[in-house]
Amino acid sequence: MGDTPDLPPSHPPGTLRLLLGAALILFPVVLGLAVPLYQRSGPELGGIPFFYWFQMAAAALTAVCTSLVYRMLYRGERDGKGDR
Amino acid sequence: MTFNWATFGVFLGLLLLITVLGFIASRWRRAKEANRLDEWALGGRTFGPFITWFLLGGDLYSAYTLIAVPAAIYSMGAFGFYSVPNAIVLYALGFVFLPKLVALAHRKGYVTLTDFVTDRFGSKALSLAITITGLLATLPYLALQLVGLEVIFGSLGLGGSAGDSWLLRDLPLLIAFAVLAAYTYSAGLRAPALIAFVKDGLTYLVVIVAVIYIPIKLGGFGAIFDSGAQALSAKTASTGGNPAIAVEPSVYLTLALGSGMAFFLYPHAITGVFASRGAKTVRRNMSVLPIYTVLLGFVALLGMMALAIGIKPKDGNPQYAVPQLLAEIFPHWFVGIAFAAIAMSALVPAAIMAIAAGNLVSRNLYREFRSKPVSAKSETLLSKIVSVLVKLGALVFVLTLDTKFALNFQLLGGIWILQTLPTVLFGLFTKKFAERKALLAGLIVAVVYGTWAAYEVKTGAGAPFGGSTAKPFFLESPIYIAISALLLNLVVVVLGSLLARAVRSRVAVSPLTPKSQPESAS
Structure with a gap:
């Protein structure tokens, strides 16, 4: 018991x-929350107003960015640590 | 809506299939020590990336989401789309803090979020506050899943109308409830985890078919948004601008941010996360799951499609917009698949929520506040029993009270649960900064403020709890009350902690925290 110990980093x-x-983590979040930036109808994408497709694109970008961070920082992270 | 045999036959067949799955789930990845709580409640903590993907997806894409998100677009326009930035926030935040939490949970055997708080801060009062907040936030959420089921049964033309006896009217819901309670009791988290495969598979199928086929039939998204905007402007009587993109930025932003940050604090979300094999599994899932959000965006757009073809929902209840849209467009058998997918999207999260509530009661109320030691066997048994009682409570709630009450309660639950964020994040990422008394004070102040602020928001008829946004403090623009409460919460926590530290260094006695011995690295 004690203060949260850090995982042993590789x-x-x-x-x-x-x-x-x-x-990289914050970038898509800021984009997704920047309402004045995307509160417009054009340019449309396949008939979908900018407002809608931009936010969906920001969501896809979140996956790209967090995957990059995963590769950059957390490759050595493991699951169980032989504790079971 | 009218009853149709083809629709009902397909629906019933699929529901029977998952019922069988629910019962055989107890043999799936069978437990070595069946009496331990984490065997029943967390599936033995062995779920790898693949199962975790479906389990967490099952948590997020509940019937409430599939019905209420498009319903929000149907009745309020662009505002309902905030669930998309909300999902961006929740995965980004989850990526940052969940892996560390799950690694600790494995090493120290946490089953609930309260277990972490108890271990980290050693304060019974703070743990109790976290437990009660979690329980209060889960119950209305569970009730709303049953409301989702009711909508589906209503759309199938099942159940009687207002004139019939209550038994006839609510029979489908009672049967669904009994089956759900039985297999959750016997198989624990393994049941929703196994059913989640079917549920997500069908949901993908239905959503992908719907978002390709309906726009083709309606003449493309351009036409959908044109007629959708016309229907909206007739409905909301807004002036100027395109009603399809009219949102109040401050409300939209803070709702997305606040509900996103709150998501992984809900006990059922934590249960899904703790059941995974470990930090790596969770981190990988958090980096890939945002792809789901694109699908969620299209689900939301179903509301716009319902507007475009002029769906008039049953009883004027926008929750019927999507079921009626599907019934209007698709052949009967496919409607059966779609309704089954939505019904499963109620059953899976409902099971997880009931398990999570059971764990909070057995572990963090019963075991914590009983003087005698509690065996793992009786702890598990109590969890099982409470999971049934909680569902029964939600059922009574839905059958006897106005849906409006569940919605108000859910709204408050969202405000309350976010107030546990400082305890979790300070607990995880700082070693000595946050003082447990300050965290408790911040939580209480914020919950009281949030409840009061929500009470003060009046509906058009002057009733309390008219919404979840208000102009806080001295600000000009309305924002989500959970966010203003969280700011207040943080101020109390930071000032309180600094004050406590100043007092302590002046008195120069040993630290108040009882747990200052560093743990040996494992």
């Missing part, structure tokens, strides 16, 4: 990589 990532990772 190799601690550098500050620059952490900052880049944070930026």
Whole structure:
């Protein structure tokens, strides 16, 4: 029992990589929340107003960005640690 | 709506299939120690990336989502689309904090979020507050799943009308409830996990077919949005601008942010996460699951399609918009598949919610506040019994009270559950900063403020709980009440913690926190 101990990192990532990772996670979130940016009808995509398709694109971008961060920072992360 | 044998036959066949699956699930990946709580409640914590994907997808895409999100677009226009940025927020946040939480849960045997809070802060009062908040937020959510089932039964033309006896009227719901309760009792989380495969498979099928076929039939998305916007402007009588994209930015943004941040604090979401094999599984899922959101966006657009072809929902209840749209467009047998998919989307999350509530009661109320030690066997038994009682409660709730009450309660639940965020994040990512008394004070202040603020929002008729957004403090634009409450919460936590630290360093006695010994690295 005690303060939350950190997972034993395989190799601690550098500050620059952490900052880049944070930026990659935040970027699509900011896009998805920037209502004035996408509150417009055009340009349409296949008849869907900008408002709608932009947010769906931001969601797809979230998957791309978090996958990048996963590859960059968390490749060494493991599941069970032989504790079961 | 009228009864149709083809629709009903397909629907019944699929529901029988998942009922069988629910009962054989107890033999699936069978437990070595069946009496342990995490065997029944978390499927033995062995679910890999594939099963976790379906289980978490099952959590997120509930019947409530499939029905209520398009219904929101149907009745309010673009506003209903906030569930898409909401999903962006929830996966991004989940990616950041869930892997660490699940790794701890495995190592220390947490079954609920309260287990983590108890271990980390060692405060019975704070743990109790977290438990009660979780329970109160889950119950209306569970009730709304049953409301979703009712809508589907109504769309099938099942159940009597207002003139019939209550037994005839509610018989389908009672049968569904009894079956659900029985297989959840026997198989635990394995039942919804197994059923989630069928449910998600069918949901994908229906949604993909619907979003390709309906626009073709209606002359493309351009035509849908044109006639949808016309229907909206006739309905909302808005002035100027395109009604299909009219949202209040501050409301839209804060609702997406607040409900997104709250999602993984709900006990049922945590149950799905803790059942996974570990940090890697969760992190990978969080990075891939956002793809689901694109599908959610198309589900939401079903509301626009319903507007475009001028669906007039039964009893003026917008929740019938999507079922009626499907029934109007598709052949009877396919409607049966679609209704079955929505019904399963009620049953899967309902099972997980009931299990999560059972765990909170058995582990964090019964075991925690009983002087005698509780065996794993009786803890599990209690969880099972409570999971049935909780469903019974939700059933009574739905059958006796106005749906409006469940919706109000759900709205408040969303505001309340977000207030547990500081405890979880400070607990996970800071070692000494947050003071447990300050966290508790912040939670209480924010819950009281949020409840009051929501009460003050009046409906058109002057009744309380008219909505979840209000102008907070000194701000000009209305925002989601959960967000203003969270800000208040954070102020209390930070100031309280700083104050406690200042007092402590002046008194210079040993720290108040009882748990300051570092754990040896495992």
